[in-house]
Amino acid sequence: MSNISQDVQASHKVLTLLESANTNSERIIDNLPGVFLILNAKFDILRGNIESSKIFDIEYEDMLRTSFPDLFKKEVWQIFQTNFQRLEDDPPVKIVKFEISIADHSHEFSDRPFYWQLSKMEGSNLAEGAVYSLVGEDISELRNAENRLSSIFTNIPLGILTINEKGNIEDTYSNYLTCLLGQDEFNGKSFREVVFDPIEAELTRDEKQGVDNIYFSLNNEERLFDALMLTFPKSIFFCPGDEKDGKHLQISYKSVVYEGLVKQLLIILEDRTAIIEAEREQERANLLEKQSKAVYESAIRDPLTGLFTRLYMEDRVESLLHSHNRHNIQAASLVLFDVDFFKPVNDNYGHDVGDSVLKQIAEIILQQARNTDIPIRFGGEEFMVFLPGDSESAYFFAERVRKNVERLEVFAENQKITLTISGGVASHQVGETLTHLIKRADQLLYLAKKEGRNRNIKENVTS
Amino acid sequence: MASDENVSVIKDKLTELVRQAAETRCRAHTRQEEFTLSSVEEEYQVGQVLGNWMSLILVTGEALKITLKFHFSHKDIKQLIYPIYGEESAAGISDQQSMDFVKELSNLTAGFLEQTFESMDLSLGISLPLGTRGYYELFSDYSPASSPIIKYSDLWRLQYGDVSILGSVMFEVSNSGALNELVAYDIESADEDDGEFDFL
Numbered sequence: 022m023s024n025i026s027q028d029v030q031a032s033h034k035v036l037t038l039l040e041s042a043n044t045n046s047e048r049i050i051d052n053l054p055g056v057f058l059i060l061n062a063k064f065d066i067l068r069g070n071i072e073s074s075k076i077f078d079i080e081y082e083d084m085l086r087t088s089f090p091d092l093f094k095k096e097v098w099q100i101f102q103t104n105f106q107r108l109e110d111d112p113p114v115k116i117v118k119f120e121i122s123i124a125d126h127s128h129e130f131s132d133r134p135f136y137w138q139l140s141k142m143e144g145s146n147l148a149e150g151a152v153y154s155l156v157g158e159d160i161s162e163l164r165n166a167e168n169r170l171s172s173i174f175t176n177i178p179l180g181i182l183t184i185n186e187k188g189n190i191e192d193t194y195s196n197y198l199t200c201l202l203g204q205d206e207f208n209g210k211s212f213r214e215v216v217f218d219p220i221e222a223e224l225t226r227d228e229k230q231g232v233d234n235i236y237f238s239l240n241n242e243e244r245l246f247d248a249l250m251l252t253f254p255k256s257i258f259f260c261p262g263d264e265k266d267g268k269h270l271q272i273s274y275k276s277v278v279y280e281g282l283v284k285q286l287l288i289i290l291e292d293r294t295a296i297i298e299a300e301r302e303q304e305r306a307n308l309l310e311k312q313s314k315a316v317y318e319s320a321i322r323d324p325l326t327g328l329f330t331r332l333y334m335e336d337r338v339e340s341l342l343h344s345h346n347r348h349n350i351q352a353a354s355l356v357l358f359d360v361d362f363f364k365p366v367n368d369n370y371g372h373d374v375g376d377s378v379l380k381q382i383a384e385i386i387l388q389q390a391r392n393t394d395i396p397i398r399f400g401g402e403e404f405m406v407f408l409p410g411d412s413e414s415a416y417f418f419a420e421r422v423r424k425n426v427e428r429l430e431v432f433a434e435n436q437k438i439t440l441t442i443s444g445g446v447a448s449h450q451v452g453e454t455l456t457h458l459i460k461r462a463d464q465l466l467y468l469a470k471k472e473g474r475n476r477n478i479k480e481n482v483t484s
Numbered sequence: 485m486a487s488d489e490n491v492s493v494i495k496d497k498l499t500e501l502v503r504q505a506a507e508t509r510c511r512a513h514t515r516q517e518e519f520t521l522s523s524v525e526e527e528y529q530v531g532q533v534l535g536n537w538m539s540l541i542l543v544t545g546e547a548l549k550i551t552l553k554f555h556f557s558h559k560d561i562k563q564l565i566y567p568i569y570g571e572e573s574a575a576g577i578s579d580q581q582s583m584d585f586v587k588e589l590s591n592l593t594a595g596f597l598e599q600t601f602e603s604m605d606l607s608l609g610i611s612l613p614l615g616t617r618g619y620y621e622l623f624s625d626y627s628p629a630s631s632p633i634i635k636y637s638d639l640w641r642l643q644y645g646d647v648s649i650l651g652s653v654m655f656e657v658s659n660s661g662a663l664n665e666l667v668a669y670d671i672e673s674a675d676e677d678d679g680e681f682d683f684l
Contacts, residue, residue, distance in 0.1 A: 029609065032611075033611070033612045036611065036612050036614060037612065039614075040614050040615060040616070043616050044615075044616075047616070047617050059619055059622070061533075067533040067618075067619045067622065068533070068617065068618075068619035080559075082536050082557045082558060082559045085533070085535070085536050085557070085618070086533075142622075144623075146531060146532075146621070146622045146623075147531050147626065147627065148529050148530065148531030148532040148626070149531070149532055149533065149622060152622055
């Protein structure tokens with residue numbers, strides 16, 4: 022084979038490869054998303070992707086030389102035309118970007134927005150004139166997402182706004198701002214005028230300085246902002262009119278920095294009135310609860326001995342006896358104590374000594390009682406203790422108390438006072454009322470007194 | 485160098501020769517004798533994007549370069565060729581088959597031209613046909629010139645029923661003297677061998 026023949030074969034091979042590469046590139050263009058069109062000076066379509074033909078409802082091969090303006094209503098086309106004209110009127114402008122909504126197949130405006138990029142291609146074709154490329158991206162999903170976000174922003178119970186480097190409100194992002202600040206026209210107004218001037222008289226000197234610092238931070242270095250922000254008013258009571266309509270606003274500030282300088286501030290106002298009022302309400306409720314507890318405590322606790330009172334007895338003891346009635350516990354018993362010869366102590370040494378005696382005896386009872394036992398000051402020098410257990414264990418408890426009282430050393434007027442205590446121990450019978458149980462215990466106590474005191478009597482058991 | 489008068493004749497003869505080559509090869513290739521070639525006198529002009537698709541072939545030598553393009557749509561070609569491929573409808577024809585068909589038409593036409601010039605002792609070579617999108621016409625240059633090389637173009641339409649294939653040709657003559665034999669050449673007789681060449 023001659024060299025020439027080989028050269029031709031090589032060239033043919035290269036051409037085949039180029040054709041294949043070109044086919045692939047063209048296929049990529051065919052399958053571009055959205056709208057891709059090449060238009061001539063008369064706005065005839067010279068090339069388009071497959072998606073364009075679907076969007077404009079034309080057979081793909083019929084798109085060639087379709088008049089682009091014919092795809093739209095006159096008003097829509099006029100917007101396109103204006104943008105084509107911008108490229109012609111201002112040659113340095115290489116690309117024009119704009120947004121128009123179009124509709125599938127209807128040639129009308131719709132809520133399907135497209136973002137268009139129009140550019141004039143380099144060079145021109147003598148027969149076609151100027152050549153433009155037009156790319157349209159369907160941004161309806163983006164707009165929907167924006168709308169959803171915007172809906173959240175506008176309905177969020179926060180006031181969101183930005184101020185520019187002059188301190189004027191540039192954008193507002195929330196309808197709630199109107200509710201917060203009692204006005205609906207913000208754009209262009211000074212942030213100070215809208216938020217701080219109406220309550221200037223209420224601002225402290227530091228807060229006023231903080232407002233000045235907001236303005237000083239604008240168009241200044243970012244690192245300065247961080248220091249100044251510490252002084253910005255962050256919590257105000259916004260009350261330009263009637264105090265009952267006032268709002269507790271919490272203000273947060275976020276800088277928007279460009280080339281190291283604070284060019285904007287994003288400001289968020291949060292209405293904390295409800296929270297603060299709720300907190301106050303909670304404080305009041307807490308106080309009331311505390312007071313109620315104190316009242317209740319004083320009602321159920323004997324202030325002298327720290328033992329429960331008869332009032333408490335009603336609930337707890339009834340509950341204990343009820344448990345016994347239902348056989349939730351095997352037994353329940355009552356010990357009724359009475360301090361022997363207590364009246365002479367009071368009479369001879371005074372009530373202070375008497376009170377001290379009662380207090381110490383109560384302490385002994387408390388020391389000997391278990392957590393499940395219910396010790397009560399029944400009145401005067403009488404104590405009763407309800408115990409979940411039979412009369413035997415109750416009796417042992419009573420004996421421990423009695424012996425400890427006997428060992429108690431109480432001095433008054435340099436004299437040792439000897440104290441003893443007597444008790445009646447009764448075991449609760451299923452179905453028996455509290456009154457009846459107390460009555461039986463009282464009878465046993467009476468018997469103990471009668472038999473010489475300083476003893477406990479448990480249904481025929483003596484010590 | 486040919487005289488001005490001869491140059492004019494050579495240009496006409498070249499134009500006519502390519503037209504005849506395209507028309508006769510098209511009839512043979514499509515098996516449709518009713519295919520006719522006519523000048524385009526409508527809205528189209530050479531240099532425009534004339535079809536979605538284009539088959540391009542080059543016939544070239546030291547004295548002459550002919551760039552021949554067929555501009556077409558697959559829709560038209562499929563409608564034309566599905567009986568040849570034994571299909572029941574145009575839907576049975578793929579884009580690739582359609583493109584191959586037109587590339588083959590380009591090849592046949594260019595081969596016919598090469599043979600014709602060979603008979604005039606003018607040796608030319610032909611490229612492989614290239615199939616691509618029509619909008620590459622945007623980047624082609626059809627500007628005419630008379631010196632140092634003669635450049636001109638031609639535009640015509642091959643029509644059969646509703647099927648239309650546009651052809652555009654760019655002639656670049658760098659040595660008109662080498663084409664003097666064309667002045668006396670009888671183009672009608674060149675067609676006598678119609679159908680005998682097979683360049684595949």
